[in-house]
Amino acid sequence: MRMINPWFRRGGILAAVAVCSLLVPLTAAHAALVTYSFTGNFDGDPLGMTPITGSFQFDNGTSGSGGVYNSAVTGMSLTIGSGSGSYTSVLAPGENAVTISQNINLGGGLVGDRWALVTAATGPQVGDFTPFRFDLRFDGEGGGLFTNTNLQDPPSLSTVSAARWRLMFEDSLGDPVALRGSITSLTAVPLPAAVILFGAGLISLVGLGAGGLRNLRGSRA
Numbered sequence: 001m002r003m004i005n006p007w008f009r010r011g012g013i014l015a016a017v018a019v020c021s022l023l024v025p026l027t028a029a030h031a032a033l034v035t036y037s038f039t040g041n042f043d044g045d046p047l048g049m050t051p052i053t054g055s056f057q058f059d060n061g062t063s064g065s066g067g068v069y070n071s072a073v074t075g076m077s078l079t080i081g082s083g084s085g086s087y088t089s090v091l092a093p094g095e096n097a098v099t100i101s102q103n104i105n106l107g108g109g110l111v112g113d114r115w116a117l118v119t120a121a122t123g124p125q126v127g128d129f130t131p132f133r134f135d136l137r138f139d140g141e142g143g144g145l146f147t148n149t150n151l152q153d154p155p156s157l158s159t160v161s162a163a164r165w166r167l168m169f170e171d172s173l174g175d176p177v178a179l180r181g182s183i184t185s186l187t188a189v190p191l192p193a194a195v196i197l198f199g200a201g202l203i204s205l206v207g208l209g210a211g212g213l214r215n216l217r218g219s220r221a
Contacts, residue, residue: 032137033074034060034153037189038136040165042181052165054078055189056117058098060151067149072098073119076134078167081177081202087124089131089167093189094120100149106139112161113145114138115154121167129169129177136183137164158187 011095040052064070073096079088096119106112114137121134138145138154141161146152157163163183170176 032061033057033061035075035189036154037187038165038183039185040181040183042179044179045181049060050081052078052080055163056119058117061151062098062151064097064151067100067102069098069100069151072151073098073117076117076119076121078121078134078165080167087126089121089123089134091134092120092122092132096120098151100146100151102146102149103143106141106162110139110141111143113140113143115152116144117154126169128171130171131167131169133168136165137162137166139163153188154186157183157210 021025035055035057037055038053040054041048042050043053044050055075055077056073058072059074060072060193062069062072064072073091076091077088078090079086081087097113097117099116099118101116103111104114106114116135116136116137118133121131123131136154138157138160138163140155140159145155145159163186164180166178166180168176168178
């Protein structure tokens, strides 16, 4: 019994430390770079023959006010089509923001909440047109998507009434034209840091338990 008690104390202390170290970073890790990948369709392709793929990255710890978080976007890519005939636009230096809005005019006489990302864009010229802006909108008709306008990750597609993308071009005279469509899937990649820490903590606790069990068996031998 004298041999078991010291191990139990050591194992208990280590396990407690592991749990505490696991719980404390969960809140701190909430503010971090978050990357999402998405797929979608193209309004100019009613048969759905043109795949839309892309990703965006933003810092959900960016400070702001009034629901507007400037310089929150750190990466963006949108590809229309596939193979040699595809077109890709990426983030360009310039103004960008994530905006969280409640009870605003969504257009068409609708009112609700919106998570929006807007960023400068660049890419190959198409004829006389050059991309200059990319945006995403996640709308919740009637509201209820958010409890406040703090910066947060985009809502699940299952909770929104519309999820849209748009890539805007302009010609040499500054006349704009837009390609647009809907977003059909949205996935966080990789897993959020809090989930990774949680899993790592569980693995650590299992490892501590296994190590203690080996020590206990060794002491009995």
